[in-house]
Amino acid sequence: MLSTPTIVLNVKTYTEAVGDHAVHIAQLMDKLASETGASLSICVQATDIWRVQQAVSLPVFAEHFDAIQPGSHTGWTLPEAVQAAGAVGTLINHSEHRLTLADIETCIKKSKELSLDHIVCTNTVSTSKAAACFSPHFIAIEPPELIGGDISVTTADPGIVSGSVDAVHNIDNQIKVLCGAGVKNGKDVAKSIELGADGVLLASGVVKAKDKEAVLRDLIAGLP
Amino acid sequence: MLSTPTIVLNVKTYTEAVGDHAVHIAQLMDKLASETGASLSICVQATDIWRVQQAVSLPVFAEHFDAIQPGSHTGWTLPEAVQAAGAVGTLINHSEHRLTLADIETCIKKSKELSLDHIVCTNTVSTSKAAACFSPHFIAIEPPELIGGDISVTTADPGIVSGSVDAVHNIDNQIKVLCGAGVKNGKDVAKSIELGADGVLLASGVVKAKDKEAVLRDLIAGLP
Amino acid sequence: MLSTPTIVLNVKTYTEAVGDHAVHIAQLMDKLASETGASLSICVQATDIWRVQQAVSLPVFAEHFDAIQPGSHTGWTLPEAVQAAGAVGTLINHSEHRLTLADIETCIKKSKELSLDHIVCTNTVSTSKAAACFSPHFIAIEPPELIGGDISVTTADPGIVSGSVDAVHNIDNQIKVLCGAGVKNGKDVAKSIELGADGVLLASGVVKAKDKEAVLRDLIAGLP
């Protein structure tokens, strides 16, 4: 499992993070992780997992896999293939790739069977509690109050994050919680952890930045 | 575009074709293509495209991509990412991964924009005609009469294949047609081409074979 | 089949057209159809088909049915149930409810088996041609140039509509074509028909109107 506190970057399907670009971002993170000792990891497209993990010692995650068994599933993403490509974990149920409740359970079970780390994304306090019933390694909460706009973890009602963390821990206190929205800089990272989170999951703030290294260094500075 | 007549192998998500296994199958096909001059290609999972195309000079196809633009589409398959990984083409609308009519058009257009070769899979004479309206490079027909069971191209009513080929060509006679069902051996390959097809698309017959080389050599022997 | 030229209203899931409201809109259209002799029909939610068709002699259409057989499909829309509720036809592949190419064929075939009238919605010239390969009763074209904004059939390049009509008829000249976008008033109806369409399919322009009767009378006045 990722050591915590941790910073997880999801590069989505941004042009700035396809192929060579994914490799370069991962190499930058790898350098910073070595230099600072921070726990960093990257979630990349299925097409890029092999290349990226070959290039770095950073933990590489898939962005998704499907709740399928090996066989006749042309064009879907097989958990075993993600692992064979070198991923050590996966996102599950990202807000851009929602799963049925039954498939969330299947994907968590499959991750455990394959010893893959896994981060289940949720959008509300109640869905966070629901996901906690499956005892995943990580839950990344995306409180609706923190999505989009100018509100960040630092400026928002602190109860939004701490309440979600508590709700998850009331179900299963072994689960690590990431703050998946409202994190833009090191102060937000520090505040997230102060409010009980074990780290953050972020995307465009890094991938779209002109000076990715500066943004990453600032985020890392927020880790305790 | 693939030179024709051609043999296209779709390895699906079979255990026998994940990761290293995909590389090995591609290397075997690469050797046979060099040796015989046959036009062979392989469709692999997104996770395996980079590795496989690095290992061979054989054309490598994706099994699918999504009708998405670069951006916030976590865990979906971006056309540009498939290309960046080294794929020279893709399957579209495989029977295990059906698309909406609108998305079929989008995927064909995107393939043309990116100069990716593409094979649209269809299940009936009418859907083959419909797909032909988008003027794709290839249509792989899977006549329902030839799916499963013991009937092959050689034993079936010849009108099943030739009728589909004619239906496609009546819409657009530049489209190449592959026979995507009922092909098990070299005789079926030869018969498919005799009936007007430009090649074959097949899967388990090779991937699940104990002696893949023997099966491939027999298939290749059926090419004119 | 609907007599042509015709005006088809799709009430979608608008609040203004749920339950009693759907009945009232249908009764208004029924009165105007009787009074003017115009060919009018209404597409309503599955929940409202029975009530509406009991209240009027106007042809009532479903907005959709699923490509399923009777059996274990809890909560999906069975073609036979739509018919048993009194619908005489259905929309297929509306832009808000896209189907796979294979399911479009299944739904058209099922409509023909059940002697249900049917209108297949398409979004481009090529998808209109593709749909025409299944020889449906009607194709409702929604040229992207006419969706949203201020452009209507009257102000747009006339080739947009006539080109789509010709493309469909080049595949099968028995198919009736409706103009499914860019129609706001009687002039647009008249222009659509002048450009080769057999009628129009519209929605919010009527359902959201304060004076629905005035809007409908104006539309009807555009019929030849």
Added chain:
Amino acid sequence: MLSTPTIVLNVKTYTEAVGDHAVHIAQLMDKLASETGASLSICVQATDIWRVQQAVSLPVFAEHFDAIQPGSHTGWTLPEAVQAAGAVGTLINHSEHRLTLADIETCIKKSKELSLDHIVCTNTVSTSKAAACFSPHFIAIEPPELIGGDISVTTADPGIVSGSVDAVHNIDNQIKVLCGAGVKNGKDVAKSIELGADGVLLASGVVKAKDKEAVLRDLIAGLP
């Protein structure tokens, strides 16, 4: 809310329960409910809700609604439309119509807003606990050990049902639990309730029975 213990019948999309047939089954249940005082209810297709609820005083449920707001959602099932048609409740997340975790929460919230009764279907102990986090009125458990085959509640390990009931109540002890699999006769009904369930949800055992009245009378006899 349905009074408990209760027997809920889901008629799915069975030919034997379309249109008039749905009305007849509901009338039979209505008669037996009046005669015996048993709490019975029926879940019917969207097309049949209005007709059925007009014909009986029995509570009528929808089989599903979509997590949509009123507006442009052609052919989808609007919660408000289900209610306007006379349904007093709905199934949510039936095994034949799985929803994303986020949509399960949306549908439960919407049911509460509209004061609609609701039964969330789940397939395992963990998904039952997860659904319980949303505090729905009812959860219908379908233990995999009881689906298909010859095993019923009476013959199975009693811990399968009682364990699921306890798991739900550990999250929220106000939630009523229905046994949604393994119930074929009155003995199974009695056993389900003895093991802690508040009733049963069943389908083909009644709908496909030649003598529906006999089957229903036997089931009712199992109620305490």
